[in-house]
Amino acid sequence: MSEPWASLYRExxxxxxxxxxxxxWDPERAQExxxxxxxxxxxxxRTPDSPRAWLFTVAANLTRDEARRAIRGREKLRLVAADAGGGAPSPDEILxxxxxRDRVREALGSLNERERESLLMVEAGFSYAEIAEATGLSPGAVGTTLSRARRKLAVAYAELEGGEDVHAAH
Amino acid sequence: MSMQHIEDGVLHAWLDDALDADVGMDGEAVAQHLAECDQCRRRLEEARASKAAVSAMFLASDAPLPPPPAFQVLESAARSGGDAPVRPAGGRSKRRSGWTRGPRVRLAWAATIAVAVSAGVLARELSDRRGIDLPATLEYEREAVHAEPDEEAPRQAAERQKAESADLRQAPTEPARVDADEQVGRERLEANPAPALIASAPRVAGCWRSATDSPGGVTAWFRLEAKPDPFVAEDSRTFESDAEAGVMSPSTASWRPLGADSIIVAFPGLEIRLRVEEDRLAGVYRGSMNRDAEDAAYSVSELSFERVPCPNR
Structure with a gap:
């Protein structure tokens, strides 16, 4: 039964x-x-009718379990090896x-659950029909929800970005 | 006016290519109205900008990912009945040593992505001459509030993280060459709250060819486009072949700025980080060409592309 999963795995x-x-917001745990x-x-x-959708649904359920667990540590990126050649990201870039990540995470907090869910799903390549099924929205309402979600997120992000820049200048 | 003004939700469905199939609306009627209605066209551009801004901020927030474990590892975990996740740390040291030099690139996995194959061949040839070591890795360091018993090795997987990031705070840079379309792109940007991320797009728009004299005659060239949105992955840039290199399919490559002077061109499993110089894109190729292999090696090698005139389409 592993054949369809093997090809999907790469994709x-x-x-x-x-x-x-x-x-x-924990890349290592996300890989696990x-x-x-x-x-x-x-x-x-047996292989589900829509294997791809099945995978993401299971993933969403697992992350909900995850969110209920104890407070997680805050991960931090750190450069451990210096660059000799010129292609490496600087510590500034890693910062x-x-x-x-912090800003996107915070900005996502300004969305309600359906908006957030629709947005994460569309970014992961789901169709409106699949988003509708997962969120309980009608297919026609998915676009409206996404329109609101994208605008709110872009504005919230821009505000966070502007706010921190102002703060850093002082 | 062929119909009432178009709702925002319909515009987004239009942009997401979901109108006919999922929403059950007639895309042609929408197209016709858009052709006649300045106001709706303006709103379409706003919708496009907010969609692009969101995609860009997600892209810029992605932590670098190492290649996934070999599928066989998961199969044996499933067979043994263990539902505990396989530690990303598995095989780490081996993989890490594979991060260094180039010629270990294997092409089986990438066979589905013609352009990646081409870039891989190119990279291999280059690295035969002057392979370079992996410049840097990232480490995740955790300030655990409640350390969990099963979190014994938070930094292990991270050691093979590719190092990359995007600089959202760069100052807008002057484009080397601004044509009418790029000007439109810039204005569109200035009219919405998108991050300053895309300011470097006009500088890299155009056609580029590998500046190598590889005896095998493999010459990669690609077109980086800054429209309709400077940084939307789909349909905004395509890799195409030159006649001698054989057929290369359009790919789902995306690119994004990295600081003021660099970009990352990304395929599945393949990333090329390039510095933007006067009339040259130079930098480092790093990628895995065979994710199924136990030793899925990343290769790192130098690349250089020079600006060439774009052919007619």
Missing amino acids: VWGDLVRYIDRRI LAQEVFIRALGEE TIQQT
Whole structure:
């Protein structure tokens, strides 16, 4: 039963990890959970009708469990080896990726659950029909929800970015 | 006016390519109205900008990911009935040693991505001449509030994280060459709250060819486009072949700025980080060409592309 999963594995790995990471903001744990999802898939008696959707649904359930667990440590990016050649990201760049993560995470807090769910799903490549099924929205309402979600997120992010810049200047 | 003004939700469905199939609306009627209605076209551009801004901020917030474990590892974990996740740390030291030099690139996995194959061949040839070591790795350091018993090795997997990030705070840079379309892109940007992320797009728009004299005759060239949105992954940039290199399919590559002077061009499993110089893109290729292999090696090698005129389409 592992054949369909094997080909899907290559395709969806990155999307799946990021889908999970954007819910728990812990990239290492996200990779572990993505593996867990595939291990569960391989244990299934029969292949689901929509294997891709099945994987993401299981992932969403796992991350909900995860969120209920104890407070997690805050991960921090740190450069451990200096660059000799010229292609490596500077400590500033690494700091920037962490800042960006913090801001996106905070900005996502300004969305309600349906908005957040729709947005994470569409970013992971789901169709409106699949989003509708998962969120209980009508297919026609998915676009409206996404429109609101995107605008709110872009504005919240810009405010966070502007606010921190002002703060840093003082 | 062929219909009432178009709702925002419909515009987003239009942009997400979901109108006909999922929402059950007639895309042609929407297209026709858009052709006649300045106001709705303006709102479409706003919707496009907010969609692009969100995609960009997600992209910029992605932590670098190492290649996934070999599928066989998961299969045996499933067989043994263990539902505990396989530690990303498995095989780490081996993989880490594979991070260094180039010629270990294997092409099986990438066969589905023609352009990645091409870039890989190019990288391999280059690295035969001057392989370079992995410059840096990232470590995740945890300030655990409640350390969990099963979190014994938070830094292990992270050691093979690729190092990359995007600088959202760069100052807008002057484009080397601004044509009408790029100007539109810039104005569109200034009119919405998108991050300053895309300011470097006009500088890299155009066609680039590998500046190598590889005896195998493999010449990669690609077109980086800054429209309709400077940084939307789909349809905004395509990799194409030159006649001699054989057929390369359009790819789902995306690119994004990295600081004021660099970009990352990313395929599944393959990333090329390039410095933007006067008329040259130079930098480091790093990527894994065979994720199924136990020793899924990343190769790192130098690349250089020079600006060439774009052919007619």
